[in-house]
Amino acid sequence: MRRILLIYVLLIVIPGCMSYSPASRKEYPGIQKTCLRPFPSVRYRVVHSIRGSLPGGRSAVISGISDFTPSTGRIHAVMMSIEGLTFFEAVHDGRMSVKRALPPFDSGEFAEGMMEDIALILMKPRGDMIEAGFISGNGCLCRYGKGNETVEIIYRAGEKMTWTLIRRRNGAILRKVRMSDLTTDGIPERVVLTAYKPVSYTLSLVLMQREAIRY
Amino acid sequence: MRAQSRRIILHCMVVPILFFLCAWGGNRSDIKKTAGTISSISAVFTQKKMLKILSKPLVSKGKLYYQKPSSLRWEYESPVKSILIMHGSTVKRYIWHNGKMIEDSSAQIQSMQVVMNEISGWFRGDFESTKTFAATVKPGRMIELVPKEKGLMKIIQKISVKLSTKPGVIERVTITEGLDSLTILEFTNVLLNKTIPASLFQKI
Numbered sequence: 001m002r003r004i005l006l007i008y009v010l011l012i013v014i015p016g017c018m019s020y021s022p023a024s025r026k027e028y029p030g031i032q033k034t035c036l037r038p039f040p041s042v043r044y045r046v047v048h049s050i051r052g053s054l055p056g057g058r059s060a061v062i063s064g065i066s067d068f069t070p071s072t073g074r075i076h077a078v079m080m081s082i083e084g085l086t087f088f089e090a091v092h093d094g095r096m097s098v099k100r101a102l103p104p105f106d107s108g109e110f111a112e113g114m115m116e117d118i119a120l121i122l123m124k125p126r127g128d129m130i131e132a133g134f135i136s137g138n139g140c141l142c143r144y145g146k147g148n149e150t151v152e153i154i155y156r157a158g159e160k161m162t163w164t165l166i167r168r169r170n171g172a173i174l175r176k177v178r179m180s181d182l183t184t185d186g187i188p189e190r191v192v193l194t195a196y197k198p199v200s201y202t203l204s205l206v207l208m209q210r211e212a213i214r215y
Numbered sequence: 216m217r218a219q220s221r222r223i224i225l226h227c228m229v230v231p232i233l234f235f236l237c238a239w240g241g242n243r244s245d246i247k248k249t250a251g252t253i254s255s256i257s258a259v260f261t262q263k264k265m266l267k268i269l270s271k272p273l274v275s276k277g278k279l280y281y282q283k284p285s286s287l288r289w290e291y292e293s294p295v296k297s298i299l300i301m302h303g304s305t306v307k308r309y310i311w312h313n314g315k316m317i318e319d320s321s322a323q324i325q326s327m328q329v330v331m332n333e334i335s336g337w338f339r340g341d342f343e344s345t346k347t348f349a350a351t352v353k354p355g356r357m358i359e360l361v362p363k364e365k366g367l368m369k370i371i372q373k374i375s376v377k378l379s380t381k382p383g384v385i386e387r388v389t390i391t392e393g394l395d396s397l398t399i400l401e402f403t404n405v406l407l408n409k410t411i412p413a414s415l416f417q418k419i
Contacts, residue, residue: 047273049295051312061297061310061319067268076268082275082297082310083289084264084390084398085370100393102370204312208294211270 019136035142047209125151267395286416
């Protein structure tokens with residue numbers, strides 16, 4: 001009963017708030033192409049200035065470097081202070097290898113959580129596309145599912161094109177990501193990630209550098 | 216976060232301290248004698264961060280101002296604007312965000328007081344009793360600083376200073392974190408003992 005209710009909420013109620021109409025299978029490829037515009041298909045190296053806001057009003061600004069390969073899911077990430085002090089460096093290619101981690105970034109949970117956030121922001125969702133459709137105002141929606149997790153991508157056209165990602169586990173929202181201002185090669189210049197569970201925080205990313213790696 | 220703040224502040228403070236070392240005639244006994252001759256420093260810096268993950272260094276540019284006994288302004292102008300101001304026992308850090316400077320609340324005053332006690336000793340030319348770095352003179356106008364504390368050594372392996380032929384001026388500082396991680400600071404337009412407006416250490 002609960003599952004039926006969940007499906008009803010996910011498929012009917014929420015899209016209904018945006019005036020949603022499911023697409024035909026024939027229309028899926030075109031919609032998916034729009035949904036996945038912010039996610040490159042080749043290996044990239046990006047540098048962001050990241051402002052993190054934590055509960056209690058604390059905030060910090062750091063630099064983040066990510067070298068990611070969409071075809072394999074490999075991520076090499078570095079976080080450092082503006083002054084050049086490296087806080088954290090790790091590689092995830094199916095398994096986590098932490099190369100450097102200063103407190104308080106030295107917990108395994110932090111590394112896993114951070115890599116998941118990076119994957120959510122930089123690479124197309126894992127799993128198959130299980131739903132696609134149109135929303136009012138020339139927008140569209142794509143929903144991906146894997147196991148007990150779903151990721152919805154909501155594209156809205158208008159003065160500023162935006163992509164909003166919602167990551168859920170068992171129906172509960174874990175993350176929301178808003179992307180906008182794509183560069184000429186499709187990388188978002190501005191990203192805001194809001195985390196809800198297990199810890200709440202917000203990351204505002206501004207793209208400083210990007211480079212496609214084709215070797 | 217306190218330990219983290221302390222590391223960041225030490226990372227920034229290394230450079231002004233090194234200018235004091237440069238007044239050094241070449242051996243330790245000169246340090247105390249000449250430490251009192253430098254009362255202020257201003258310089259333009261270019262910071263290059265080199266990491267294995269990068270194909271080319273990350274370059275930042277900014278300005279440094281230091282006024283004895285305990286005022287520092289470390290200002291990044293690009294690519295990210297930020298200002299670290301230390302004035303007496305007050306430490307504040309500001310970051311440019313959404314079109315204005317906002318205070319970064321991660322700096323902790325308690326950590327800074329510990330750092331300032333350390334630095335006060337350096338300013339008196341006292342490097343023997345410092346708990347932080349061991350300084351060695353090397354050939355080729357080089358000074359090498361190695362952390363004494365094991366905890367700090369995991370963060371900074373060593374700091375190499377290249378002195379300019381101009382007395383009292385540093386040409387370059389290389390901070391080695393590890394095999395594949397370096398931060399290089401290069402200084403130009405260095406001015407020693409010029410009047411620096413007090414407002415630079417009080418306002419952003």
